Amino acid sequence: MFGNILAINKNYAIVSLLVDAVNLGDILNLHVVFIDNDKKILGEVEDIEGNSVKVNFLGELTKTSFLGGLIKKPSLNSSVRVINEEELKILVSSSKNALTLGVSPLYKNYPVSVDVNDLFSNHAAIFGNSGSGKTYGICRILQNLMSLKAVPFKANLFIFDSYGEYISALSGINDINPNLHYKLITTNKKINAEYLSIPVSLLTLDDLLNLLDATSYGQIPIIEETIELAKIFASEDKEVQEYKNHLLAKAITSIMYTNQTSAKIRDQIFDILSTTHTPQLSLDTVVPGIGYTRVFRKCFDIDSEGRFGERTLISEYIEKFVKEEKVWNINTSGVTYGLKDLEVALNFTLFSERYLLNEKMYNEAISLKVKLHNLINSSNSVFFTDKKYNSVKDYIAALVTTKDNKKAQIININLEDVDDRFARTVTKIFSRMFLLFGKTNEPRASIPIHIMLEEAHRYVREDTDQELIGYNIFERIAKEGRKHGVILDLITQRPTDLNGNVISQLDNFIIFKITHPLDLEYIEKMIPNMSEEIINKQKSLQPGTCVAFGRILKIPMIIKMEKANPAPSSSNADIYNNWMLNR
Structure with a gap:
């Protein structure tokens, strides 16, 4: 030749x-x-x-x-x-730990296999247009993995499934091997499955900054103090009630001695006590005087000279609760709380002197209060729980356990019924938990966790996290996760919308047909060792055929994948049969 x-x-x-x-x-x-x-x-x-x-x-x-x-x-x-x-x-053959990826159409369908470690111990990207076969390809890979003679019993594959496409393809892995189990966690109330339930008491400062869409550095100490107060208020320590009275009394006292009109002072105090109160300090508390009593709110009636008629009585009563010299030692270990408890804690935080007397800081705090209140009253509030988990490790253990108390290898977190912003926040919360688990787990990387993000462009984006909290969680996992056994798999048809720093850390690429010029230009620019030849190869690929390269293969190869069986729910609509009526 x-x-x-x-x-x-x-x-x-x-x-x-x-x-x-x-x-x-x-x-x-x-x-x-x-x-x-x-x-x-x-x-x-x-x-x-x-x-x-x-x-x-x-x-x-x-x-x-x-x-x-x-x-x-x-x-x-x-x-x-x-x-x-x-x-x-x-x-194209792996001598050990082999997993079939597909066949080579150039060489009479010669089988192409890869080492399980090369594929699953490195970050990966799966790119392709809608209809190119990328979802089928992912499902085929996972079905092949579950069919190995060596059973992947300890696998922890978390799929963040935007549209419920993976349910039909992967829910039957127990039929492949009775030791394998699938678990579905969903936000879709129409699906009979476990609903998403995130323990509020495990949320970190960074999680709450994302959840409440914080926009300024001034809001960071507000949320920090809110978390600490939520822990204190959730404690069963006998000093908790006394501490609440101390905080309320200080707030009321600081307002009473400002240079405002009596009416404005009264309104501010009433506003505090309408949302945050204790039995000893509320608008309906009975305040004892010498030979008489007054209801708390009546003590703020204004006389003809514009002053409080019972100022002395109420001042002496409130001052009894201020304990400036007391050293508070409240035990908060093992406490748990929910979103409403967090709202109470935020209200107490707002009433500290530094916020009440600083308009800018107060406005920033009020912004968080409004967002938290809106969350509590939204449909998304059901996805948060006050259920007690002693640690992130305990929560992850619950995530990978089925209702029959079996170890699940594939955990499908279906986020199809929530908006993009909330879905992005949820994936960040889980990703932070997984990285924390990986960093604290011993021996290191002994319990690997895979974060498989379908529609990854919804989550792994250039955003303000770097500016506000100092890092982007997906960038951090891309840089640090591999050595701790926390692996990213990004699945998308829009690579241009992905975070460039994350893409630069990926080791394996499975690219189905992509035609958009901007995506092609971006791939060629951002992916390490990407050549014009690889770009040209993928332009003419058939559905279900990809170009694969990286650590999984010694050279870039065109690979035809076997169709997933069962198939995912990602096919186009059958327009003809849905439109037509027989005459």
Whole structure:
């Protein structure tokens, strides 16, 4: 088939053809071997022109391995031939821990397998247009994984499923092996499954900054103080009630001694006590005087001179609750609380002197109060619980346990019934928990967790997290997660919308057909070792066929994947049968 080498350039050779090109069939992307004495150099046919071909150099083949890149090019008198089966086996077969990825359409459907570690211990991206087969491909990979003789019993694959597409394809893994189990957690109340339930007491400062859509540094100490007060108020320590009275009394006292009109002072105090009160300090508390009593609110009646008629009585009563010299030592270990408890704590936080007397800080605090109140009264509030979990580790253990008390390997978190902002916040909350678990787990990386983000462009974006809280959780996982066993898998049809810093840390790529020029340009620019040849390859791919490269394969390969069985719910609508009526 191949004749002499006509020319050698820096990265390719021009080789003559012994047979007219029109009679050769499709040899584009075919791999060839240059034999130069005892050295074998691998190349790939990139272009055919007349009776010659352009062959790009890929690396050097030994008897048992492939070395990417070249130090020395083949000589002009080297012979050239098509790669043989033994050499192909070196490129596309894994000798151990093998998982079938698909077949090579260029080599008579020769099976392509990868090492489980190479695929699952590194961050990965799966790109492709809608309808290109990427969801089918992911499901096929997971079905193949679950079908291995060595059972992946300890796997923890968390799929964040935007539209419920994975349910039909993966819910039956127990039929593959009775030791394997699938768990569905959903926000869709129409689905018979476990509903999403996030324990509020495990939310961190960063989680609440995201959840309440904080916008300024001034809101950080407000939320910090709110968390601490929520813990204190949730405690059963006998000093808690006394501490609440102390905080309320201080707030009321600070207002009473401001240079405001009596009416404004009264209104502010009433506003505080209408939302936050105790039995001893409320608008209906009975205040004892000498020989008489007054209801708390009546003590703020204003006389003809514009003053409180019972100012002395109420001042003396309130001052009894201020304990400035007391050292508070309230035990908050093991406490749990919900969103409404958090709202009470935030209200107490607002009544501290530094917020009441600073208009800018007060406005920032009120903004958080409104957002938290709106969340409590929204449909999303049902996804938060005050249920007690001693730690993130306990909560994750509950997540991977089915209602029958079985270990689940695939946990599908279905977020199809919530808006993008809330879904993004939920994925960040879980991702922070997973990274914390990975960092504190011993031995390190002994319990790997995979975060598989369908529609990843909804979550892994350039946002304000870096500016406000100092980091983006997905960037942090991309940089640090691998060594702790926390792995990202990003699945999307819009790579241009992804965070560039995250993409730069990915090691494996499975790219189905992409046609949008901006996406193609972005992929070529952002993905390490991406070449024009790979870009050109994927443009003409059929549905279900991909270009795969990275640590999983020694060279980029076109791979045809077997259809997932059962299939995911990602097919186009059947317009004809849904439209037409038989005459």
